[in-house]
Amino acid sequence: xxxxxxxxxxxxxxxxxxxxxxxxxxxxxxxxxxxxxxxxxxxxxxxxxxxxxxxxxxxxxxxxxxxxxxxxxxxxxxxxxxxxxxxxxxxxxxxxxxxxxxxxxxxxxxxxxxxxxxxxxxxxxxxxxxxxxxxxxxxxxxxxxxxxxxxxxxxxxxxxxxxxxxxxxxxxxxxxxxxxxxxxxxxxxxxxxxxxxxxxxxxxxxxxxxxxxxxxxxxxxxxxxxxxxxxxxxxxxxxxxxxxxxxxxxxxxxxxxxxxxxxxxxxxxxxxxxxxxxxxxxxxxxxxxxxxxxxxxxxxxxxxxxxxxxxxxxxxxxxxxxxxxxxxxxxxxxxxxxxxxxxxxxxxxxxxxxxxxxxxxxxxxxxxxxxxxxxxxxxxxxxxxxxxxxxxxxxxxxxxx
Numbered sequence: 001x002x003x004x005x006x007x008x009x010x011x012x013x014x015x016x017x018x019x020x021x022x023x024x025x026x027x028x029x030x031x032x033x034x035x036x037x038x039x040x041x042x043x044x045x046x047x048x049x050x051x052x053x054x055x056x057x058x059x060x061x062x063x064x065x066x067x068x069x070x071x072x073x074x075x076x077x078x079x080x081x082x083x084x085x086x087x088x089x090x091x092x093x094x095x096x097x098x099x100x101x102x103x104x105x106x107x108x109x110x111x112x113x114x115x116x117x118x119x120x121x122x123x124x125x126x127x128x129x130x131x132x133x134x135x136x137x138x139x140x141x142x143x144x145x146x147x148x149x150x151x152x153x154x155x156x157x158x159x160x161x162x163x164x165x166x167x168x169x170x171x172x173x174x175x176x177x178x179x180x181x182x183x184x185x186x187x188x189x190x191x192x193x194x195x196x197x198x199x200x201x202x203x204x205x206x207x208x209x210x211x212x213x214x215x216x217x218x219x220x221x222x223x224x225x226x227x228x229x230x231x232x233x234x235x236x237x238x239x240x241x242x243x244x245x246x247x248x249x250x251x252x253x254x255x256x257x258x259x260x261x262x263x264x265x266x267x268x269x270x271x272x273x274x275x276x277x278x279x280x281x282x283x284x285x286x287x288x289x290x291x292x293x294x295x296x297x298x299x300x301x302x303x304x305x306x307x308x309x310x311x312x313x314x315x316x317x318x319x320x321x322x323x324x325x326x327x328x329x330x331x332x333x334x335x336x337x338x339x340x341x342x343x344x345x346x347x348x349x350x351x352x353x354x355x356x357x358x359x360x361x362x363x364x365x366x367x368x369x370x371x372x373x374x375x376x377x378x379x380x381x382x383x384x385x386x387x388x389x390x391x392x393x394x395x396x397x398x399x400x401x
Contacts, residue, residue, distance in 0.1 A: 096124025
């Protein structure tokens with residue numbers, strides 16, 4: 001199923017096609033376009049694919065994790081540096097945090113240093129943001145903190161990597177009332193069926209506003225943080241839709257010239273059991289007072305809820321401020337698991353329109369019995385790269401909008 005998107009290539013990534021939500025493009029020194037991909041789970045750590053010719057993607061390196069009880073769900077690239085998030089399955093395991101790599105020779109990634117966030121109440125780092133070559137912003141446990149509820153273990157952390165061999169933690173923030181010692185009362189939790197925790201997820205910081213973090217905080221909604229003093233982030237505003245919705249706010253994407261925020265909620269239950277999981281448009285002209293003005297048109301529930309696996313919103317193309325990335329304030333792309341990857345015209349933010357989509361057939365070996373498109377990245381040629389959570393690997397698409 002497709003509209004205004006044409007499949008150019010699919011790559012099964014050597015049989016390890018279960019991909020996470022880390023996609024980053026490197027413009028290598030020899031002129032190639034190298035797409036770095038994080039895997040959803042062990043045994044693989046990350047894969048690099050030469051996508052210079054989009055119709056013929058080629059795997060140039062694929063690495064293994066140290067052990068099976070961890071994942072590297074997220075990665076980011078800045079120049080010839082790459083940061084890779086490490087999250088473990090049980091509190092106390094190692095490695096938990098992130099690792100920095102020199103990727104100046106993409107075929108031979110070289111470890112530079114590791115940032116250790118392991119501890120008795122830590123699963124490490126789930127997602128990170130690294131675009132300026134100087135600072136890692138991440139959703140990660142802090143061993144100095146003990147959550148009142150173990151579901152609330154990941155907070156917003158800031159790490160200085162200007163000396164890549166010696167990462168230094170410089171700041172952190174968590175939702176008040178979620179850690180032992182907080183003076184504030186604990187926040188009201190969602191019903192047990194939907195309670196995913198109050199913890200950080202995407203931690204986006206852009207050069208247009210280096211003093212702001214646009215923070216997705218799962219069941220806590222999304223926050224705009226003032227990080228001018230990175231040792232002491234403070235909250236400017238918070239927007240939450242749950243309750244009555246079912247939590248898991250994932251990404252907050254600012255469209256600066258438009259005074260808008262695009263906010264996605266992640267579907268985390270199969271067969272649409274946590275529906276609706278939507279992408280919201282907020283009026284953010286005054287960041288102290290965020291107002292919901294629309295949602296992106298959702299794929300039809302009846303057409304997809306029974307197809308298998310998850311159905312609903314997840315990741316967005318986040319307009320990464322890096323060489324080779326496509327940036328638009330008029331078109332928003334997102335992944336919707338079994339409803340594929342979809343593009344929307346938001347020039348009229350009060351009436352967004354769906355303008356393109358691609359839904360592949362179920363990949364061989366998928367436990368969901370359907371495609372589960374997990375993340376999306378668009379390069380400055382307008383080529384759309386999207387990955388399957390379980391088995392489909394990498395899809396390369398030409399978008400005509």
